[in-house]
Amino acid sequence: MKPATKPVFDNTQSIQLLPRWVTSSRSEAIETVAFTSGAALAMLDVVLRNPGGTLPSELLRDRMALDAAVACLKLENRNETASGIRDAVCLARRGDALGPAGDMFMAWRKLVRVNLSAGGWKDRLGKVLPAAVVELMPDIGAPAGTPVAQASQILSYILRLFPREEAAALMLADLTLARAVGWDRPMPSLAAHLLREDIRAIADGAGDPVQSVHRAIIAACDGAIRMAADLDRRVAKLRAVAPRLRAKGSDEALALFLSHDAVSPSGMLSPVIKGTSFAMTDRAARRLCDRLVELCVVRELTGRPTFRLYGV
Amino acid sequence: MAKETPALDTDLEDLPPELRWREWMGRIEAVIFASASPVPRADLARVVGQGASVELLIQDIQVELAGRPYELVAVADGWLMLTQVRFADAIRTAADVGGQLSDLNEFEVAVLASIAYHQPLTRDGLKDIFGKDISRDLMARLRAQELITTGPRSPRAGAPYTYVTTQKFLVVFGMESLRDLPDRDELENAGLAI
Numbered sequence A: 001m002k003p004a005t006k007p008v009f010d011n012t013q014s015i016q017l018l019p020r021w022v023t024s025s026r027s028e029a030i031e032t033v034a035f036t037s038g039a040a041l042a043m044l045d046v047v048l049r050n051p052g053g054t055l056p057s058e059l060l061r062d063r064m065a066l067d068a069a070v071a072c073l074k075l076e077n078r079n080e081t082a083s084g085i086r087d088a089v090c091l092a093r094r095g096d097a098l099g100p101a102g103d104m105f106m107a108w109r110k111l112v113r114v115n116l117s118a119g120g121w122k123d124r125l126g127k128v129l130p131a132a133v134v135e136l137m138p139d140i141g142a143p144a145g146t147p148v149a150q151a152s153q154i155l156s157y158i159l160r161l162f163p164r165e166e167a168a169a170l171m172l173a174d175l176t177l178a179r180a181v182g183w184d185r186p187m188p189s190l191a192a193h194l195l196r197e198d199i200r201a202i203a204d205g206a207g208d209p210v211q212s213v214h215r216a217i218i219a220a221c222d223g224a225i226r227m228a229a230d231l232d233r234r235v236a237k238l239r240a241v242a243p244r245l246r247a248k249g250s251d252e253a254l255a256l257f258l259s260h261d262a263v264s265p266s267g268m269l270s271p272v273i274k275g276t277s278f279a280m281t282d283r284a285a286r287r288l289c290d291r292l293v294e295l296c297v298v299r300e301l302t303g304r305p306t307f308r309l310y311g312v
Numbered sequence B: 001m002a003k004e005t006p007a008l009d010t011d012l013e014d015l016p017p018e019l020r021w022r023e024w025m026g027r028i029e030a031v032i033f034a035s036a037s038p039v040p041r042a043d044l045a046r047v048v049g050q051g052a053s054v055e056l057l058i059q060d061i062q063v064e065l066a067g068r069p070y071e072l073v074a075v076a077d078g079w080l081m082l083t084q085v086r087f088a089d090a091i092r093t094a095a096d097v098g099g100q101l102s103d104l105n106e107f108e109v110a111v112l113a114s115i116a117y118h119q120p121l122t123r124d125g126l127k128d129i130f131g132k133d134i135s136r137d138l139m140a141r142l143r144a145q146e147l148i149t150t151g152p153r154s155p156r157a158g159a160p161y162t163y164v165t166t167q168k169f170l171v172v173f174g175m176e177s178l179r180d181l182p183d184r185d186e187l188e189n190a191g192l193a194i
Helices: A030-048 A057-075 A084-089 A099-112 A120-127 A129-142 A148-160 A165-179 A196-201 A209-244 A248-255 A265-269 A282-294 B018-036 B041-045 B053-066 B085-094 B106-118 B125-128 B136-144 B166-170 B185-191
Strands: B070-075 B078-083 B148-153 B161-165
Touching: A030 A120, A030 A148, A030 A209, A057 A084, A057 A099, A057 A165, A057 A196, A057 A209, A084 A099, A084 A265, A084 B148, A099 A165, A099 B148, A120 A129, A129 A148, A129 B041, A148 A165, A148 A196, A148 A209, A196 A209, A209 A248, A248 A265, A248 A282, A265 A282, B018 B041, B018 B053, B018 B078, B041 B053, B041 B078, B053 B070, B078 B085, B078 B148, B106 B125, B106 B136, B136 B148
Parallel strands: none
Antiparallel strands: B070 B078, B148 B161
16 A cells, blocks of 8 residues: 655745635635635634744734834825835834824734733733723723624724724734734734725725624735744744844844834834843944844844844 | 822802803813813813713814804814814904914915825925925925924935924814815815815
């Protein structure tokens, strides 16, 4: 008897992308979209539970937060690019206002850092959302049904009451989804993948929110898993070169790269490495970033000769 | 925040429900009337009973104010009492509006609008829009009135400041958020490209 074919196991890529039958399903029937979104969500769940212990989840959430912010700004008729938002957040000095784009990203960044498994997360959430929405939260009650059904209930509840608070509604929906599947932090999913017309339809009480949310979940899971696989590979390279960096504070600097979409050498690495008390001169910070680019483990994100920003 | 005065009786148990409601309405109107800046809902909730809906109380007050020359308006995270626009000329003719907003001329409004749409925006960015230098004086005036403030530095030689609009900008123009700016497409269709 012929031995069973060995399963193809790609060691170089520990994160498996969604199978084609999930991503290529074109059917609009509710049974089909619900089934495929369930499968996609379960696969993303495995990725996020991080069995290999290598996934840079903070970085993944930060990047997804940036995508969500771009999408929400578009809903508010502001055409901001990811690089514009990066500039606003990274180049603002203490006391500067960030402007609407920077504020939107910071709200998402704060949201994805809310630890749902710790007490007091509701208070932290209250600082992210607009006051009018926060006030309403005690009345919302516990949503029921599958995770996706719960998320769409919250989404349509908030959108119908506050048709122009799309960002807040999407944030609460993502948070509800995370709680329902048992993630410890929200993962921005719906904002970047729900169509503008779907959001308008939900706010107007027309159309079936569950169906459009299912469709968005499929796309979101696909995107998140791809990004996770990509970041996992890049970060593995970064970790591999870490022992070869002899600059003082390089471990602390790498920790910033592993948790932030973009790092500005002049604002975040010097005079002290953000979040630590490690001093680093401007020159040392720039040299470290140049060295990391030379080693092909981080990229320069702006293409500018000055005011450069770096990220994995 | 002001120091807590001896606890205000918010529940008003000794009043019959109808009078209690009237008293709460009165308090909310008085607080908003007396405040120089928009009063957040959470602050209003502190002068009424636990179960009372600030929203409903405000609605009742608004109904009562219908036909008066002033109204309760939701602006930027709070409530404010404003005179109605159609009395602007009368107010300008006779009222002592003192240090409140001095009139902005058309050009200043245009500069403000450009910042609102394109923020964060530098003076160079404004120059590109208007085809001429915008004087530092004008920017300083808008800043002094707290309609704009400094935003993140621009990634260009000299790291010039950008400007962004403030909460007060929203209040002065009667907006709840930047969402209330007219749609850019509509403006262009009306021949008012900014």
